[in-house]
Amino acid sequence: MNIPDFCRRIVEAPWFTGFIITVIVFAGILVGMETSASLMAELGSTIEILNNIVLYIFVAEIVLKMTAAAPKPWRFFYDGWNVFDFLIVAVCFVPFGGGFAPVLRLFRLFRTLRLVSVIPRLQLIVSALLRCLPSMFYVSILLFLVFYIYAVAGTMLFGANDPVHFGGLWTSMLSLFRVVTLEDWTDVMYLQMFGSDVYEGYNQSIEGQTVVPKAQPFLGVFYFVSFVLVGTMIMLNLVIGVIINGMDEAQKEVADRRLHELLSQGGEGGDQIQREARIANLRKKVAELSEELEKLS
Numbered sequence: 001m002n003i004p005d006f007c008r009r010i011v012e013a014p015w016f017t018g019f020i021i022t023v024i025v026f027a028g029i030l031v032g033m034e035t036s037a038s039l040m041a042e043l044g045s046t047i048e049i050l051n052n053i054v055l056y057i058f059v060a061e062i063v064l065k066m067t068a069a070a071p072k073p074w075r076f077f078y079d080g081w082n083v084f085d086f087l088i089v090a091v092c093f094v095p096f097g098g099g100f101a102p103v104l105r106l107f108r109l110f111r112t113l114r115l116v117s118v119i120p121r122l123q124l125i126v127s128a129l130l131r132c133l134p135s136m137f138y139v140s141i142l143l144f145l146v147f148y149i150y151a152v153a154g155t156m157l158f159g160a161n162d163p164v165h166f167g168g169l170w171t172s173m174l175s176l177f178r179v180v181t182l183e184d185w186t187d188v189m190y191l192q193m194f195g196s197d198v199y200e201g202y203n204q205s206i207e208g209q210t211v212v213p214k215a216q217p218f219l220g221v222f223y224f225v226s227f228v229l230v231g232t233m234i235m236l237n238l239v240i241g242v243i244i245n246g247m248d249e250a251q252k253e254v255a256d257r258r259l260h261e262l263l264s265q266g267g268e269g270g271d272q273i274q275r276e277a278r279i280a281n282l283r284k285k286v287a288e289l290s291e292e293l294e295k296l297s
Contacts, residue, residue, distance in 0.1 A: 081116075
C-alpha cells in the first residue's frame with residue numbers, strides 16, 4: 001500500500017472523523033476558558049500550549065487530506081469546505097501581537113465553525129441556507145413592504161393618541177418589529193383600543209410630547225391582529241417553505257455528487273463484476289437518500 005492510499009484510509013475512517021470532532025469541541029472549550037481572567041492567570045501557559053497542540057493537529061489533518069489526494073494534491077482545494085478549513089487554520093499562523101492579540105483569540109473561536117465542515121448533516125443545512133438566500137431576499141422585500149404599509153397607516157391612525165410608539169415612520173416600524181416578535185404587543189394594542197388616557201401602557205416618559213387621547217377599539221383590534229397574522233404566521237410559513245425547498249435541492253445535489261463519485265470510481269478500470277458491484281452499491285445509496293428526503297418532507 002502506497003502513502004496516498006494509506007492517508008486516504010485514515011481520513012475516510014470513522015474514528016478519524018470522531019477524533020477531529022472531539023478536537024474541535026475541545027478547541028471551543030479552550031477559547032471559552034480564555035474569557036476567564038482567573039483561569040488565564042492560573043493556567044494561561046497551559047491553555048496556550050493546548051491551543052498550539054490543537055492547531056498542529058489541524059495542520060496534520062490538512063496534510064493527510066492533501067496527501068490522500070495525490071498525485072494531484074491541489075484537488076484538495078476543489079472542495080469548498082476544505083478551503084474553509086485551510087483558511088481558518090492558516091489565519092491562526094498570522095503573527096498577531098500586542099493590541100491585536102484579541103483578534104487571534106477571535107480567529108481561534110472560528111475554529112469551532114469547523115464542525116460544519118466535518119459533520120455532513122451540518123454541511124447539508126448550511127448548503128440549504130445558502131441556496132435559500134436569493135429567495136429569502138424576495139421574502140425580505142415582501143416583509144419590508146408589509147412593515148412599511150402598516151407603519152404609515154399606524155402613524156396616521158395612532159400617532160396623536162400614542163406618539164411614543166407611532167409618533168413617526170421609523171418609530172412606527174420599530175414598534176411593529178416589537179409587535180411581530182410578540183413582545184408585549186398587547187400593551188401597544190390596548191393603548192389604541194382604550195386610549196392613552198385610560199390605559200397607561202407606557203414604559204417611558206411622555207413629557208414634552210403632544211398627546212390627543214382617542215379610543216379606537218375596533219380599528220385597533222383589526223390593525224394589530226391582522227399585522228400579527230400577516231407578519232408572524234404567514235411570513236414565518238413562507239420562510240419555512242423556502243428553507244424546506246432549499247433542503248430538497250441540497251439533498252439532490254448531495255445525491256448527484258455521490259453518484260458522480262461512484263461512477264468515476266467505476267470508470268477507472270476493473271472487470272465487469274466490480275462495476276456491477278459498484279452499481280448495486282450506488283442504487284443502495286440512492287435509495288437511502290430517497291428515504292431520508294421523504295422523512296424531511
